Amino acid sequence: MIFSSKLIEDAVQEFSRLPGIGKKTALRMVLQLLKMEKGEVDEFTGAVSRMRHGIKFCSQCYNVSDSDVCVLCVNPGRNRNQVCIVESIRDVIAIESTQQYSGLYHVLGGILSPLDGIGPSQLNIATLHDRVRNNGITELIMALSPTIEGDTTVYYIARQLKDLDVSITTIARGIAFGGELEYADEMTLAKSIARRQPIENYVSMK
Amino acid sequence: MIFSSKLIEDAVQEFSRLPGIGKKTALRMVLQLLKMEKGEVDEFTGAVSRMRHGIKFCSQCYNVSDSDVCVLCVNPGRNRNQVCIVESIRDVIAIESTQQYSGLYHVLGGILSPLDGIGPSQLNIATLHDRVRNNGITELIMALSPTIEGDTTVYYIARQLKDLDVSITTIARGIAFGGELEYADEMTLAKSIARRQPIENYVSMK
Numbered sequence: 001m002i003f004s005s006k007l008i009e010d011a012v013q014e015f016s017r018l019p020g021i022g023k024k025t026a027l028r029m030v031l032q033l034l035k036m037e038k039g040e041v042d043e044f045t046g047a048v049s050r051m052r053h054g055i056k057f058c059s060q061c062y063n064v065s066d067s068d069v070c071v072l073c074v075n076p077g078r079n080r081n082q083v084c085i086v087e088s089i090r091d092v093i094a095i096e097s098t099q100q101y102s103g104l105y106h107v108l109g110g111i112l113s114p115l116d117g118i119g120p121s122q123l124n125i126a127t128l129h130d131r132v133r134n135n136g137i138t139e140l141i142m143a144l145s146p147t148i149e150g151d152t153t154v155y156y157i158a159r160q161l162k163d164l165d166v167s168i169t170t171i172a173r174g175i176a177f178g179g180e181l182e183y184a185d186e187m188t189l190a191k192s193i194a195r196r197q198p199i200e201n202y203v204s205m206k
Numbered sequence: 207m208i209f210s211s212k213l214i215e216d217a218v219q220e221f222s223r224l225p226g227i228g229k230k231t232a233l234r235m236v237l238q239l240l241k242m243e244k245g246e247v248d249e250f251t252g253a254v255s256r257m258r259h260g261i262k263f264c265s266q267c268y269n270v271s272d273s274d275v276c277v278l279c280v281n282p283g284r285n286r287n288q289v290c291i292v293e294s295i296r297d298v299i300a301i302e303s304t305q306q307y308s309g310l311y312h313v314l315g316g317i318l319s320p321l322d323g324i325g326p327s328q329l330n331i332a333t334l335h336d337r338v339r340n341n342g343i344t345e346l347i348m349a350l351s352p353t354i355e356g357d358t359t360v361y362y363i364a365r366q367l368k369d370l371d372v373s374i375t376t377i378a379r380g381i382a383f384g385g386e387l388e389y390a391d392e393m394t395l396a397k398s399i400a401r402r403q404p405i406e407n408y409v410s411m412k
Contacts, residue, residue: 002302004277005270011257014250018235029224031296033258034270041258044220045251051217052239052247064211064240071210090237096208 001027008034060131062107062124064089072096072104079103081138083131085157087111087150091143103141106131111144111153125157132166142170207233214240266337268313268330270295278302278310285309289338290347291363293317293356297349309347312337317350317359331363338372348376 001023003009008030015026033041057063058070061083065071072078072092082103086092092105108123120126131137142157144150158168174192175184184192207229209215214236221232239247263269264276267289271277278284278298288309292298293316301307314329326332337343348363350356364374380398381390390398 001299002305003299004302005261005272007253007257007260007272008270010253014253017250019238020231020234025226027296027299028226030254030257031294032225033254034261036258038258041254044223045255047213047216047220048236048239048247049251051213051236052242052244054213055211055240064214066211066213088237090233093207093209093233096210099208 061105062109063092063105077102081136082141083137083139084141084143085128086143087145095143103139106140108144108153111147111149112156113149120156123153125160128157129160129164132161132164137166139167139169142168144170146173267311268315269298269311283308287342287344288347289343289345290349291334292349293351301349309345312346314350314359317353317355318362319355326362329359331366334363335366335370338367338370343372345373345375348374350376352379 001012003012008027011030011033012023012026015021015029016023018026021029033044036044054066056065056068058065058073059068060073061070063070063072079102083106084095084101084103085106085108086095087108087110089107092107095101095105106124106128108125110118110123112118112120112123132140140157140161142154144153154168154170161168172195173188174195175181175188181189207218209218214233217236217239218229218232221227221235222229224232227235239250242250260272262271262274264271264279265274266279267276269276269278285308289312290301290307290309291312291314292301293314295313298311298313301311312330312334314331316324316329318324318326318329338346346363346367348360350359360374360376367374378401379394380401381387381394387395
């Protein structure tokens with residue numbers, strides 16, 4: 001692509017560094033910004049800049065936060081005995097958006113993946129033992145990816161905490177609501193038969 | 207989507223104002239920016255801000271420009287007798303990227319569309335007569351959309367300039383290279399038969 005303006009070219013270049021954004025999509029965004037009022041563009045760049053410079057990570061759960069401790073951890077209405085262990089802040093947003101979970105979180109910042117050089121020391125695992133012991137946490141809900149790396153991480157954490165009196169659960173796997181049986185993979189289908197539920201549970205989930 | 211950080215929420219909100227960007231895509235971009243170094247994010251916001259505040263429109267052809275007259279209009283190597291009339295700066299980028307055109311441009315900033323309230327006074331048409339008369343322009347190449355609005359604009363401009371000795375051409379329409387006949391619409395196919403070319407022209411285009 002040949003631009004007759006360095007200013008446009010630079011902006012397109014910066015946008016195309018974002019994931020899934022090619023040169024053409026980047027140009028469409030830049031031309032849209034060019035149509036917007038200067039004040040609106042200042043709001044755009046201001047929000048991005050404030051976000052990157054102002055963001056903190058919660059000292060308790062490692063979720064993104066606008067202050068030292070995140071709004072979830074300081075909320076007295078949350079169940080402080082339950083902690084959901086997730087890989088990333090994206091998962092916190094996904095679970096929060098269901099509005100069905102009222103406990104706390106613990107963001108690992110990744111999962112164990114020896115092939116990618118990610119060991120326990122790269123993740124927020126070391127503090128988990130103290131957090132569970134000192135805060136009266138009775139249940140840890142593992143909400144990690146159903147992959148070998150995810151399962152490895154679950155087993156690693158369970159082993160680290162085996163001296164503590166805490167119940168460890170994982171989120172339910174099975175056929176998605178609205179999913180059709182014939183398109184489910186064999187492993188998922190097999191597990192969903194093996195872990196079948198009494199009909200009362202099904203009705204109460206509705 | 208429920209965010210536990212106002213900073214993240216604001217940035218996602220700003221990104222989702224861009225065309226074709228939903229909340230999920232916006233979040234993916236924001237999380238990518240969060241992973242980048244602060245300095246890299248400053249380069250991103252800086253490029254966007256400099257672009258919006260620094261951009262000018264060329265006083266001769268209305269193309270975007272970093273100075274009062276654009277790099278195409280000041281380039282002594284361009285053919286100053288040929289002017290290609292386009293709807294937007296996006297079209298200038300598309301034609302420049304072919305590296306096959308060496309004349310100048312005239313960016314209308316839209317096409318005539320009475321239904322959308324776009325008349326000649328909203329477009330950069332008024333200056334075209336003077337530009338052609340005073341600059342020794344011998345050919346105007348119309349490169350507008352093959353729609354009713356595009357054709358109307360072509361006819362309007364041709365009528366405005368009928369007292370001048372300038373040749374007006376339009377870019378060729380026909381079956382795209384690599385396009386299959388059976389998928390071409392009837393109008394395009396009919397026109398491409400009516401405007402068939404001697405085989406020598408075809409060979410020389412290769």
